[in-house]
Amino acid sequence: MSESHTSTELYTKQPFPSGYAKVGWGLTAVGLALVVVSYILNTERALFNNLIGFIFLASIAAGAVFYLALEYAVGAVWSTPFRRVTEFLGYLFPFVIIFSIPVLLNMHTLFHWSHSDAVAADKLLQVKAPYLNTEFFYIRNAVIVAVWIIFFYAMSRNSLIQDLTKDQRITKTNIKLGVAFIPIFAISISLFGIDWLMSLEPHWFSTIFGVYFFSGTVLGSLAVITYFVVDFAEKGLFFKGIRKDHYYTFGALLFGFISFWAYIAFSQFMLIWYANLPEENFWFIERWENGWKIVSIAMTLVHFWIPYFMLVARPSKMSPKNLKLSAVIIVLAHFLDLYWIVMPMYNSSPVFGFYEAAFPILSIGIILLVISRRARKYNLVPIGDPKLQRGIDFRL
Amino acid sequence: MSNSNVLYALTATFTSPDDIIRAAENVRDAGFKKFDVHTPYPVHGMDDAMGIKETKLGFVTLVAGILGAIGMILFIYWISAIDYPQVIGGKPYWSWPAFIPITYEITVLLSVLVTVGAMIAVFFKFPNVSHPLHDTSFMKKVSSDKLGISVQAVDAKYDEKLLREIFKKNHAESVEPVYYTEEFISFKPRMFDPKFLLLLAGVAIVSSACGYISWNKLAFMVPYDWMMEQDRINPQSVDTFYEDGFGMRMPVEGTVARGFMPYPYKGKPDDAGKYLVNPLLPTKETLELGKKKFLTFCSPCHGNFGDGDSRLNGQFPNPPTLHSDKVRNWPDGNIYHVITDGQNVMPSYQYQISREERWAIVHYIRALQRSQHAKETDLP
Numbered sequence: 001m002s003e004s005h006t007s008t009e010l011y012t013k014q015p016f017p018s019g020y021a022k023v024g025w026g027l028t029a030v031g032l033a034l035v036v037v038s039y040i041l042n043t044e045r046a047l048f049n050n051l052i053g054f055i056f057l058a059s060i061a062a063g064a065v066f067y068l069a070l071e072y073a074v075g076a077v078w079s080t081p082f083r084r085v086t087e088f089l090g091y092l093f094p095f096v097i098i099f100s101i102p103v104l105l106n107m108h109t110l111f112h113w114s115h116s117d118a119v120a121a122d123k124l125l126q127v128k129a130p131y132l133n134t135e136f137f138y139i140r141n142a143v144i145v146a147v148w149i150i151f152f153y154a155m156s157r158n159s160l161i162q163d164l165t166k167d168q169r170i171t172k173t174n175i176k177l178g179v180a181f182i183p184i185f186a187i188s189i190s191l192f193g194i195d196w197l198m199s200l201e202p203h204w205f206s207t208i209f210g211v212y213f214f215s216g217t218v219l220g221s222l223a224v225i226t227y228f229v230v231d232f233a234e235k236g237l238f239f240k241g242i243r244k245d246h247y248y249t250f251g252a253l254l255f256g257f258i259s260f261w262a263y264i265a266f267s268q269f270m271l272i273w274y275a276n277l278p279e280e281n282f283w284f285i286e287r288w289e290n291g292w293k294i295v296s297i298a299m300t301l302v303h304f305w306i307p308y309f310m311l312v313a314r315p316s317k318m319s320p321k322n323l324k325l326s327a328v329i330i331v332l333a334h335f336l337d338l339y340w341i342v343m344p345m346y347n348s349s350p351v352f353g354f355y356e357a358a359f360p361i362l363s364i365g366i367i368l369l370v371i372s373r374r375a376r377k378y379n380l381v382p383i384g385d386p387k388l389q390r391g392i393d394f395r396l
Numbered sequence: 397m398s399n400s401n402v403l404y405a406l407t408a409t410f411t412s413p414d415d416i417i418r419a420a421e422n423v424r425d426a427g428f429k430k431f432d433v434h435t436p437y438p439v440h441g442m443d444d445a446m447g448i449k450e451t452k453l454g455f456v457t458l459v460a461g462i463l464g465a466i467g468m469i470l471f472i473y474w475i476s477a478i479d480y481p482q483v484i485g486g487k488p489y490w491s492w493p494a495f496i497p498i499t500y501e502i503t504v505l506l507s508v509l510v511t512v513g514a515m516i517a518v519f520f521k522f523p524n525v526s527h528p529l530h531d532t533s534f535m536k537k538v539s540s541d542k543l544g545i546s547v548q549a550v551d552a553k554y555d556e557k558l559l560r561e562i563f564k565k566n567h568a569e570s571v572e573p574v575y576y577t578e579e580f581i582s583f584k585p586r587m588f589d590p591k592f593l594l595l596l597a598g599v600a601i602v603s604s605a606c607g608y609i610s611w612n613k614l615a616f617m618v619p620y621d622w623m624m625e626q627d628r629i630n631p632q633s634v635d636t637f638y639e640d641g642f643g644m645r646m647p648v649e650g651t652v653a654r655g656f657m658p659y660p661y662k663g664k665p666d667d668a669g670k671y672l673v674n675p676l677l678p679t680k681e682t683l684e685l686g687k688k689k690f691l692t693f694c695s696p697c698h699g700n701f702g703d704g705d706s707r708l709n710g711q712f713p714n715p716p717t718l719h720s721d722k723v724r725n726w727p728d729g730n731i732y733h734v735i736t737d738g739q740n741v742m743p744s745y746q747y748q749i750s751r752e753e754r755w756a757i758v759h760y761i762r763a764l765q766r767s768q769h770a771k772e773t774d775l776p
Contacts, residue, residue: 266493266496269493270493270494270496270497273493274485274487274493274494276485276486276487314450314454315450395440396440396443
């Protein structure tokens with residue numbers, strides 16, 4: 001406390017604990033076994049869960065690119081010392097593509113609009129066909145993911161080069177990339193959510209769905225980032241002199257996005273509930289009847305009320321233990337959110353079994369593996385970044 | 397400061413934020429409690445350096461917010477479920493999702509207003525506006541380009557020698573004591589000072605008078621009343637333009653509105669039965685039109701199949717069945733007459749159902765009757 005305004009010692013790379021990789025391999029093995037078993041026993045159910053897992057990984061990776069771009073675009077300094085964790089999450093993209101393959105090979109099982117006979121018998125689907133057809137779907141989503149990967153790769157590569165060269169011009173280049181990426185992300189994440197989630201029920205539409213998916217994405221991604229940042233900081237893997245101020249920023253942003261998600265989710269629900277139009281309200285009725293009521297209420301609890309009250313007070317935003325716990329709850333809530341969106345299309349009443357656990361276990365295992373692999377290879381702190389010292393000295 | 401007599405504080409000014417932070421830390425570590433730091437811009441980390449505890453203002457906000465939320469929910473509940481229950485969009489009286497936005501707004505509004513009010517009245521001790529540091533050279537310096545610290549003389553540990561040492565160690569630019577005159581400055585809360593209460597009352601009276609005048613007088617003066625005072629006939633009032641005093645005019649005698657066919661058999665069911673002939677052929681389209689209109693207008697009382705099994709559950713007398721011999725033996729014109737002119741408690745439907753639709757309904761009723769009294773020859 002007495003040296004609060006003086007600069008800290010420079011970061012020295014420390015051996016990365018092997019525990020992450022061990023747990024990661026264990027979870028990946030268990031998850032993979034469960035996935036194989038579920039594909040053998042019930043392919044359709046496994047496919048729906050595969051879609052959830054795919055969207056989860058994609059949203060974590062895309063959200064990470066968004067935070068990367070955001071930090072550069074707005075000139076944030078508080079997040080600079082911890083930016084590497086965000087960058088590491090971008091390496092999930094290869095797994096996103098792998099996860100998407102079974103889904104893309106079985107479009108007919110998941111997407112009603114991909115059946116040409118269904119489209120022929122349905123006026124509404126015919127009208128939507130210029131957008132909702134398999135060819136355009138493939139092209140669109142290939143372009144979206146490619147753009148995410150290109151921006152991620154450019155920014156994170158620049159950042160890694162800066163570690164060696166300490167060239168300040170790289171930051172300028174990345175600011176330009178970040179500013180360019182934000183409007184692209186706004187459009188692409190909306191289209192991604194509409195394509196993979198909203199089109200599961202092609203008759204339904206919600207004009208706020210893109211924002212809804214965006215809010216869940218950035219919240220889930222921020223929760224993963226927060227968990228690893230706090231965990232690494234507790235293990236002393238970052239620089240010395242991490243203060244409550246640093247934790248507070250993550251707690252406050254997490255709190256903000258929890259409220260944002262609730263605001264958007266409630267707006268979507270209330271407007272549809274109030275207008276009560278049959279072409280809109282059936283989506284919520286499906287998620288209220290046949291036992292879905294419990295899932296819907298549980299989601300408001302774990303996605304909003306519990307983490308909200310866990311983080312509302314100022315000291316609780318600074319407590320590492322509390323931050324980690326609420327981050328874990330939010331990651332699970334993000335899974336539940338996707339489950340709540342996707343699974344009513346599989347079964348009219350909620351089903352929980354090892355099928356539903358398979359992909360979350362696998363995804364979390366993969367995240368741990370990716371993080372530990374990257375953290376072993378690269379510096380955990382971007383030592384060449386000109387904003388680094390200001391980030392380390394960050395004060396509320 | 398020549399005419400001041402009581403020592404308020406020892407002050408020191410510094411030139412760099414590093415110095416003032418270190419000075420504040422030293423003062424804090426020496427055990428002083430009543431001291432303050434004045435800087436022309438926020439210095440990050442000062443809270444910790446001064447050892448300031450977290451403000452209690454947050455609890456005021458929390459309580460006000462909870463009160464706002466609960467109060468508003470109860471208020472809307474009382475309005476829309478107890479005092480003035482109204483069905484809106486088929487929703488129950490207590491339709492809470494619709495009340496969330498306004499509850500949210502009131503929660504924010506009340507917590508903000510109470511927080512600002514509490515900050516001014518309780519924490520800043522309004523209406524005490526004078527402070528010993530006001531109008532001193534120290535305050536002039538620290539509000540332009542210097543950073544200052546002031547340690548109050550009433551502090552239990554006040555020790556001028558120690559303080560001067562601390563300040564000197566941290567490169568203080570100037571150190572000077574500040575005095576004040578007790579008769580000019582009072583530290584007592586003056587919230588309930590009669591003068592202040594009188595001022596509050598005066599403000600309340602003036603503002604409510606302004607409100608009263610503008611909403612009850614000004615709004616009814618020229619030109620604000622032009623919207624109200626237009627040349628028009630209000631409903632239920634006498635028109636002075638026409639001799640008969642009616643605002644709405646009757647059609648000229650002997651004329652008919654376009655597309656309107658007068659009905660000559662009003663009150664004469666037998667004539668209608670005798671002279672009227674169904675102009676429509678019982679085609680598929682006619683029967684479908686008749687079915688649609690029958691289900692819309694007739695079925696609530698007569699039942700979906702004309703059996704007189706009303707869906708009104710006794711709120712209205714059930715009509716007799718349409719499959720009785722009497723109705724079956726009526727000519728088409730007679731049924732048409734009943735729809736057009738009404739019969740017993742059944743009102744006239746000539747304004748709801750067009751002529752063509754009425755004839756289509758007649759065809760549909762015939763079809764219904766035949767379905768209940770099918771002959772052998774009807775079998776395929």
